[in-house]
Amino acid sequence: MRWTVLDSPIGEFSVATDDDSVRGTRFGRVAGAADEPGDGFSRRAVAELRAYFAGELTEFSLPVAAPRGSDFERAVWREMTRIPYGGMLTYGEVARRVGDPGAARAVGVACNRNPVPVIVPCHRIVGAGAKLVGFGGGLDRKRFLLELEARVDFERSLLGSG
Structure with missing residues (x-):
């Protein structure tokens, strides 16, 4: 899992990805988060989030890993x-x-x-x-x-x- 932080209109926003899905997002910078996405899926996740915050994307196509919860x-x-x-x-x-x-x-x-x-x-x-x-x-x-x-x-x- 890799965390990447991006600047957004609501401040720093962090996204965690693995090879093929989003694992989590957080408001603010997560310790150890990279400032630039790596190759592959993290680039896609950051690109979609940037497009969303710019008002250019209205529906995410990113797969989300099955979250733990009740x-x-x-x-x-x-x-x-x-x-x-x-x-x-x-x-x-x-x-x-x-x-x-x-x-x-x-x-x-x-x-x-x-x-x-x-x-x-x-x-x-x-x-x-x-x-x-x-x-x-x-x-x-x-x-x-x-x-x-x-x-x-x-x-x-x-x-x-x-």
Whole structure:
């Protein structure tokens, strides 16, 4: 596994890759992370992340290694990947979709334990009434990511390409 750090509009962002998948992402610099991607898959991962942060990519094609977590957490993470670019769901809506309507708080815990933020878009899960609550990267980063996606989605709709 190799960590690479890239500059992004939300600060340094680190991505861990192996030969054919993303293993994790972190806000900030991970100790020992390289400033330049190596050959192969890490280059692809960094390129897709840069394109996403530039508003040029709306859907990642990167395979993600099967993350460790409880059955419930993995169900929440799968549901996150189904939220379309520019979209949002509440914690309660995600809880209902994974079959446990009373588990909104547990959805929040699963979001916090998401090993691949941004690529697995936990930032698209918000509180009731679209209130910005809870985000491991901080609410400023969550706001930025949601605003980036909303702006790009709006611009694409104006151009008739979305």
